[in-house]
Each structure stands twice: as structure tokens, then as C-alpha cells.
Amino acid sequence: MRNRRALVTGSTGGIGLAVARRLAADGCAVLLHGLAGEAEGDAAAREINQETGSDARYLRADLSRPDEIADLLAAAGTVDILVNNAASVRHFAPVDAMPPEHWDLDIAVNLSAAFHAIRLALPGMRARGWGRIVNMSSIYGLVGAADRVGYVVTKTGLIGMTRAVALETVRQGITCNALCPGTTLTPGIEERIGGLIAGGLDHGEATEAVLKGKQPTGRFVEAGAVADLVAFLCGPSGRDITGAAFPVDGGWSAG
DSSP: OTTOEEEESSOSSHHHHHHHHHHHHTTOEEEEEESSOHHHHHHHHHHHHHHHOOOEEEEEOOTTOHHHHHHHHHHHOOOSEEEEOOOOOOOOBOGGGOOHHHHHHHIIIIIIHHHHHHHHHHHHHHHHTOEEEEEEOOGGGTSOOTTBHHHHHHHHHHHHHHHHHHHHSTTTTEEEEEEEEOOBOOHHHHHHHHHHHHTTOOHHHHHHHHHTTSOTTSSOBOHHHHHHHHHHHHSGGGTTOOSOEEEESTTGGGO
16 A cells, blocks of 8 residues: 555544544555644644654545535545545434525535545546545445435435446446445444433443444444455455445344
8 A cells, every 4th residue: 555645535533534544554645634624634644644654644625615625636636545435414304394505515515525526536546547436425325214314315326426436447447435334433422322321321221222223233333444444445455346335334234
């Protein structure tokens, strides 16, 4: 992975940051992205540099704006590995109560941003005869759910985009795959668990309540495990894997 450059969108925390750390540990120069201020983003990049000895830096862009996506890819320069991880804040509402602006934002950030990033990165990948694209879908790209139509539609759409791009690039040294993680332990979920504990549940009971109806393993998906799969797909052993959607969901999609 040395001499490769990876752009990971939405990578100042959570799965995105775990992916960036893993790719940097494998020798990639990593471009972090997010909406955080420069101080926060630069601090995350410095931490990766100190941990791995790699070359990481931070780029800020609003992915709901195609002009800023174009500026992001221009600032990134050569992109050998593109991980489309960024997603808008989840909006919860029935279809007929979903504000149109929330729908538009979900489409822009979760789906159109990946299209624009791929569109802009592909010419360079084709010219070099090598590229890896990973689209971070979700368990909700594989199963439906009520009251989150924007998220379900966009994460399902990412899988279709993955298949289309894979077939267009299958003889060009480029692969395109999707990952479908289940529930990870995000700060928001930690708050929910904390609230349940404050209400009288112990930690195990609170975790079980949050995961009810989700992954049968009864535990959260580790962000580092998702990052390991990204690294595998981007490494030499992933050469012949393209157009696939991998569930990382503790058996959720099997039920």
C-alpha cells in the first residue's frame, strides 16, 4: 500500500477515522475529510502521523455542494483509493412527514456526493491502471426500516452505484465494492445507553435494549473490523473482488 494515496470522506470520527488509521498503518498517504474546523481536523491528521509515520492531512468540504466536492478532489490530487464514507445526519420521519429539504440533503450527501467523487477520481485511476473504490453503505442498504426513508433509499442506491461502477471498470485495474455495517457504538448511541443506565438498567441490559431487533450477536460492530475489511479489499488479495456488497452486521441481514 506504500506510494498509494487514499481519500476517506467523513473521516474525523467513527468508521471513517478507523479506516483512515488502518490505511495509514498499511503505508498509505491519507487525506482526511469532514466538516470540522481546521484545528480539529489537523489534530486528527497529526495523531495519525504520530501513530503510523504516514503522511496524513485534513481537507474540509461540504459534500452537499458539487462545487466543493470538485475543489476537494482537486486539492487531494492523485487519489488511488477512494472511500465514500460520509453521510448526512439521519432524519427520522414517515414518508409523508419527511421535510423535502431533509430528503434533498440525504440524496446530496449520501448518494450524489459519492457519484461526484467517483466521477472525478476515475480518470486518474484509469490513467494509472489501478484504483480502489469502497462505498460505505449500511445494513439499511440490505433491509428496509420505517421512518428513515432517505437513509434507506440512499444506502440502497450506493449498492447499485457500486455494481454499475464495478462493471464499467472491470478490465481497468479498478475495483468498486460496498460495505454494509450494522450498528456501531457511536457517541449518539453511547448517550442512549447512558440514559438507560441512569434509568436503572445495568450496562449489559442497556446494550441489549439498544440492539433489540438488530444484530443477533448482541454486540456492536467494531469500527476497526470494518476498517480491516476495507484494507483487505484495497490490498493485493482484493484484486478480483469487485461489485460486491459485504454485510458486517452480526447476522442481522441473515434473519
